[in-house]
Amino acid sequence: MERTLSIIKPDGVRKNITGEIIRRFESAGLKIAAMKKIHMSKETAEGFYAVHKGKFFYDELTSFMSEGPVVVMVLEGENAIALNRKLMGATNFKEADPGTIRADFAESIQFNVVHGSDAPDTAEFEIGYFFKPEEIF
């Protein structure tokens, strides 16, 4: 069993596809171990994406992630990290496989609807960034 952090970004929430995205996770066998809707401050988004600090897209990314509410979830299952990334599709929606969340709903490399942890160490950091252990079931 593995856990990963998923975020439905402000563009996904605005498009009203939260249920559609969760349906895809559950249909693929992932369980929602924790979930909440939050509106991040710019500082919270900067801390979350600290690994990208200094990159040309960092300021725009953290502004975008704090411009409206998001849904953060802990997904649990076998190979949850890789499975979630497969369901999301490539970061650049133009390279995402047909039928993936980003191929179906993303509008640009920036406005790409969902985020998912990319490795066990980042998953641990990202889950702990938003959830206390007692909030995860």
Ligand code: CMP
């Ligand atoms: P995410 O998976 O959340 O990880 C970092 C985010 O930065 C990425 O999705 C995109 O929303 C955003 N981003 C914007 N421009 C780029 C870029 N050129 N390369 C990678 N990520 C980018």
